[in-house]
Amino acid sequence: MKPIPLIILWSFLATNATASWESLPESAPSPADNPTTAEKIELGKMLFFDPRFSATGTVSCFSCHNVMEGGDDHRSVSIGVHGQVGGRNAPTVWNAAFLSSQFWDGRAATLEEQAVGPVTNPIEMGMGSLDEALARLRAIPGYKQHFDNAFGAGDNVTMDNAAKAIAAYERTLITPNSPYDQYVNGDKDALSAKAIRGMDSFESVGCLSCHSGAAFNGPAMPAGAGFFVKFPIFEGKGDLDKFDLLADAGRFESTGIEADKHVWRVPTLRNLEFTAPYFHNGSAKSLDDAVLVMAQVQLNRDLERGQVADIVSFLESLTGEFPAQTMPRLPPTPGDLLD
């Protein structure tokens, strides 16, 4: 094994030692080419909930990203059109606005880019092409006025604009003001003694090395520059077989680069209470399991039961306030839309 250069070791430790705890912003920045407006949000919400852009007319963004709960789908791995079972656990859409890359393997740089991915994925929404999806969208006359409102009159019913609207809506899906946020903003009574012990352990054990920042998904990066880490790092744990962590090669599956094997984007830890089961394959059923396994395979540490309970208590304090939302009204369907 090569020696670790001192400068890197120092910088790594220094990061830990001076870690600042960040609270979640109440709003997310929007990119220069897609400023957030009320009209885009409303259109984006309609599109997000609309199942008509899937092969069967039954699967929408909402199907796997249930914003009435944790922004995921309660399942280990997701189900798309025709009952097909996917390979990965649906990541939460809550606070995705703060992630610098999208999907478990970070293959989309932005929310706009992510939004169109599932449409043509054969086991997600299963449309033959984006053009087919666009034809569906144009065949629903009631959408035109909403595109005009959001993008100005003209030839504006495009996949690009649909993606922009969905991203604008997703940038409103933020859960601020968790007990943790209240605590770091100065209310020292917001966390229990147990959660505070867990917060200390979270830092001292080393979780914070990767799970830093306001959304606990790593340091702020430019859009598209994901924060990636190998998982698992320490593989030699026999009792970990049941979590089957090596079956999926992670980022390698999209890049084909050998160094990306079993490399993953660091996920947010916000609202974990709502997003069980855990890991890219949903193999960890409880937060206790997830914390134990992460410590073993990422930090090569066997945590004691009490310390796990403390850390779980801290993680539970990351559940924020889910904003009240009105349901969108979707325009009527022509009877031959799905033919």
Place this chain on the structure above:
Amino acid sequence: MKPIPLIILWSFLATNATASWESLPESAPSPADNPTTAEKIELGKMLFFDPRFSATGTVSCFSCHNVMEGGDDHRSVSIGVHGQVGGRNAPTVWNAAFLSSQFWDGRAATLEEQAVGPVTNPIEMGMGSLDEALARLRAIPGYKQHFDNAFGAGDNVTMDNAAKAIAAYERTLITPNSPYDQYVNGDKDALSAKAIRGMDSFESVGCLSCHSGAAFNGPAMPAGAGFFVKFPIFEGKGDLDKFDLLADAGRFESTGIEADKHVWRVPTLRNLEFTAPYFHNGSAKSLDDAVLVMAQVQLNRDLERGQVADIVSFLESLTGEFPAQTMPRLPPTPGDLLD
């Protein structure tokens, strides 16, 4: 053929001649054993949108009864768990509170009775038994407080109470104040001349014989006493093959009674603009087709194109105001819920 007793003929004609046009009430009555309360409505909305009571965790009431649009699912026939395709078109849940029986064949007397049907239907939600569904419900701790709020503290997390809550929510799904309603309530400018001609034709052609009442689903009946009519009555129309109206034996499928063959509950005509395609099998793609075919097979009449257009214009005036709704917040999922 036996002569029709005069008294019945007279009463039939008299009904037509003195037909009163009814507007839709703004609220629906609730049964004595399930008074509507705000707490039940909120719980019922949660359950209505919750997909966790289906075998795969992907299908909820909302999946086939999309209250963000027409209260149905855009499809000819519905899709349930494992991508299985059902045999009938999803009836709208909007204004179902005014129907005296539920399902296309009226096999459920009340909204309460209807609500539990799809849960164990193998091609809808596909749970092995209602007990399994109840076990899921009880395994989500966050629901308990909502059952307490709705039904008082105690052993209240029951399928019976879940059904009551869903029915209470569904009784709020009413779309009053359509142009038609405004018109019959005195605003003579609320309908176009075309729609008024269509309204006259709707009566004179005979549509009103079956499609009477505030929801246009027939006369008010006691709960459970559905208003049933044979469909098609006149079968000898060669060009109707494409609508395949005889493949499904209708009410016979649930009662096994010979006289119930091809007998159906008369459906509401409210919000048809939002519920294409039409008929129990979704074979009519447009309102024009539906009106033409209904006149042919129920009234033995071939309508002229202009008269069809007038009637369609009238039917479009039955689109009411959909109440704004907030999204429910669903309680978190234990990671092993679906195992």
